[in-house]
Amino acid sequence: xxxxxxxxxxxxxxxxxxxxxxxxxxxxxxxxxxxxxxxxxxxxxxxxxxxxxxxxxxxxxxxxxxxxxxxxxxxxxxxxxxxxxxxxxxxxxxxxxxxxxxxxxxxxxxxxxxxxxxxxxxxxxxxxxxxxxxxxxxxxxxxxxxxxxxxxxxxxxxxxxxxxxxxxxxxxxxxxxxxxxxxxxxxxxxxxxxxxxxxxxxxxxxxxxxxxxxxxxxxxxxxxxxxxxxxxxxxxxxxxxxxxxxxxxxxxxxxxxxxxxxxxxxxxxxxxxxxxxxxxxxxxxxxxxxxxxxxxxxxxxxxxxxxxxxxxxxxxxxxxxxxxxxxxxxxxxxxxxxxxxxxxxxxxxxxxxxxxxxxxxxxxxxxxxxxxxxxxxxxxxxxxxxxxxxxxxxxxxxxxxxxxxxxxxxxxxxxxx
Numbered sequence: 001x002x003x004x005x006x007x008x009x010x011x012x013x014x015x016x017x018x019x020x021x022x023x024x025x026x027x028x029x030x031x032x033x034x035x036x037x038x039x040x041x042x043x044x045x046x047x048x049x050x051x052x053x054x055x056x057x058x059x060x061x062x063x064x065x066x067x068x069x070x071x072x073x074x075x076x077x078x079x080x081x082x083x084x085x086x087x088x089x090x091x092x093x094x095x096x097x098x099x100x101x102x103x104x105x106x107x108x109x110x111x112x113x114x115x116x117x118x119x120x121x122x123x124x125x126x127x128x129x130x131x132x133x134x135x136x137x138x139x140x141x142x143x144x145x146x147x148x149x150x151x152x153x154x155x156x157x158x159x160x161x162x163x164x165x166x167x168x169x170x171x172x173x174x175x176x177x178x179x180x181x182x183x184x185x186x187x188x189x190x191x192x193x194x195x196x197x198x199x200x201x202x203x204x205x206x207x208x209x210x211x212x213x214x215x216x217x218x219x220x221x222x223x224x225x226x227x228x229x230x231x232x233x234x235x236x237x238x239x240x241x242x243x244x245x246x247x248x249x250x251x252x253x254x255x256x257x258x259x260x261x262x263x264x265x266x267x268x269x270x271x272x273x274x275x276x277x278x279x280x281x282x283x284x285x286x287x288x289x290x291x292x293x294x295x296x297x298x299x300x301x302x303x304x305x306x307x308x309x310x311x312x313x314x315x316x317x318x319x320x321x322x323x324x325x326x327x328x329x330x331x332x333x334x335x336x337x338x339x340x341x342x343x344x345x346x347x348x349x350x351x352x353x354x355x356x357x358x359x360x361x362x363x364x365x366x367x368x369x370x371x372x373x374x375x376x377x378x379x380x381x382x383x384x385x386x387x388x389x390x391x392x393x394x395x396x397x398x399x400x401x402x403x404x405x406x407x408x409x410x411x412x413x414x415x416x417x
Contacts, residue, residue, distance in 0.1 A: 084410065087407075088392060088407045089101060090102055091134045092394060092403055094397045102133065107127070120161070122149075127163070129149025134175065139200065140157075146173075147173075148173045150166070170190065181230055192223050193213075194211050221256065222240035227308060242256065243306070261321070262324030262336060265324075267325075267340065268323060292304060301324060307349060312359070320349065320361070324338075325343065345363035345365030346364075362404075364389070384413075386406065387410060388408055402416050
């Protein structure tokens with residue numbers, strides 16, 4: 001990577017060293033009391049009292065910064081790395097000659113032409129929270145979903161940030177996704193339901209709507225909405241911790257494991273990657289598993305728990321699950337792919353659809369894409385240039401390079417065909 005050797009200073013957000021802990025940071029789980037450094041920090045702007053069991057909002061401006069130094073690639077190497085320390089890279093966006101890298105220490109804007117970069121974080125008053133989960137672009141503005149800081153919106157023309165949080169009408173401070181529907185509405189996925197912003201007009205918060213399990217009479221199967229995708233004919237699809245949901249013509253429908261979502265435990269039990277079960281430390285996760293009759297399964301497996309989703313050009317939904325593989329749903333029939341069908345892992349952390357329609361699949365054991373004949377998958381691992389085998393995010397840059405985010409760093413791969 002042609003990154004200059006100068007250090008990039010970022011504020012550290014301490015997360016667990018285990019990959020499963022890194023992935024679950026900011027997810028729906030009970031967390032221990034914050035450290036003394038976090039406890040002494042000022043409250044987050046716009047914060048309100050959180051319901052019991054809500055993830056803690058973590059302020060990191062008081063924690064010392066560190067220098068980030070890129071790993072220098074060997075001459076002629078087809079990939080290069082740069083490190084982000086004990087941080088996860090959950091969101092990335094390629095935008096012209098810029099690449100935005102969302103980390104748990106802020107969001108970085110990298111210039112492909114000049115090799116320069118800029119960090120936006122709490123310290124320089126860009127974000128309310130340094131933990132970044134989502135980065136995208138809508139109507140020329142950069143959308144950054146954060147852990148505990150709501151939605152941060154960047155306007156490149158003015159170099160200004162605007163933050164939206166619970167007092168503005170946001171359903172929750174934890175924001176996982178935002179998309180624009182075909183009618184111009186914005187849909188925002190949060191920890192406590194989903195927001196609809198009519199016509200994408202942030203200025204009139206009185207018109208924002210919030211959809212939850214309660215006010216949809218269970219049509220939205222779980223309030224933790226992890227992803228939103230636009231389908232055909234105005235369909236809006238939602239990936240939740242309790243299954244897949246569809247909003248069509250103001251009506252809700254949902255599907256769970258008993259309808260075909262996720263592979264059965266017997267199929268994947270020999271390939272379970274994580275022995276530590278989120279249900280062991282979270283009453284909410286435990287309840288979700290109990291409702292499925294999975295309480296006796298003490299490992300990282302929950303087929304209703306959708307952690308990634310895309311909808312392809314044919315309107316087919318692809319749902320990545322927590323240990324139950326990748327499920328394909330055409331509106332009538334389900335089919336699930338696992339390690340048995342050639343995937344490197346059954347925890348599907350990331351799904352990315354390229355402009356040409358190709359699908360990239362980020363797993364706990366590597367990056368995959370379907371073979372041209374739809375028979376099996378082509379797999380990339382650390383041996384092929386990944387920084388780590390856990391893949392959380394991906395962006396295809398304008399210079400042809402592939403940027404892949406993992407826990408601890410990013411790989412920039414120049415030859416991957």
